[in-house]
Amino acid sequence: MSRKLALLSGAFLFVLGASGTAALVFAPAAIMPGYKEETGGHCKTVYQSEFRRGKENRLIAVISGNDREPRERVKTGLRLARHLSDTLHPDLVIVQVADNRGPMSRAELRGAAIGAEIAYAPNPTRTLAVSQPWEVRYVNAVPTSTGYYFGERIDMPQSDIETLTHEIDLIAGCDGDLVDEEAQTVAAGGHDEPAKPAGH
Structure with missing residues (x-):
């Protein structure tokens, strides 16, 4: 990874707050708030x-x-x-x-x-x-x-x-x-x- 790209990525994560929002951005859809898989019973x-x-x-x-x-x-x-x-x-x-x-x-x-x-x-x-x-x-x-x-x-x-x-x-x-x-x-x-x- 180039130094410029690394700096940009670091700045992006800093803005989002790497421990919180970034985790949601990169999380699978299945663990996103409000996500619900199709239920059975049909x-x-x-x-x-x-x-x-x-x-x-x-x-x-x-x-x-x-x-x-x-x-x-x-x-x-x-x-x-x-x-x-x-x-x-x-x-x-x-x-x-x-x-x-x-x-x-x-x-x-x-x-x-x-x-x-x-x-x-x-x-x-x-x-x-x-x-x-x-x-x-x-x-x-x-x-x-x-x-x-x-x-x-x-x-x-x-x-x-x-x-x-x-x-x-x-x-x-x-x-x-x-x-x-x-x-x-x-x-x-x-x-x-x-x-x-x-x-x-």
């Missing part, structure tokens, strides 16, 4: 179907979201499962969570494309699928850049599920679903086989 319904299994009314929804961490991914699925149960009143709700950078076609939304699966039955005695209100399975890994999950598949303990349900501030549907845009829905006529839950 989702969009890719596929939704209501159908009957014996005497049961069931509903399955596949959503794509922007949550990278398993815990947040599960929270989004829990929130949507409660919303669908409260508004449509099926005996069993199954929500499968995919990544918004992954495949979107119904045929591809299975296996490694599913990062979490939530089953919710407000009254477990009315369904043969579960023995308790909540069942949660998830992949303990962040998605790849192409939206696939590779890692250990875990059954979440009931105590952890209860903790997460108490952390949900607002029970609501996916913010990516427009009012004038319905989810792809297959009529419940018994002729269409819904997507199989992960792990079954």
Whole structure:
């Protein structure tokens, strides 16, 4: 560095106050005051179907979201499962969570494309699928850049599920679903086989 440039740099830092303002000028955006990274919890319904299994009314929804961490991914699925149960009143709700950078076609939304699966039955005695209100399975890994999950598949303990349900501030549907845009829905006529839950 030339002597002239060094003197100019020194004068510049002196004016700014090297210990304070200069630190902010050269700091990464992520630590600047007021900076806020994009929050998770965003989702969009890719596929939704209501159908009957014996005497049961069931509903399955596949959503794509922007949550990278398993815990947040599960929270989004829990929130949507409660919303669908409260508004449509099926005996069993199954929500499968995919990544918004992954495949979107119904045929591809299975296996490694599913990062979490939530089953919710407000009254477990009315369904043969579960023995308790909540069942949660998830992949303990962040998605790849192409939206696939590779890692250990875990059954979440009931105590952890209860903790997460108490952390949900607002029970609501996916913010990516427009009012004038319905989810792809297959009529419940018994002729269409819904997507199989992960792990079954």
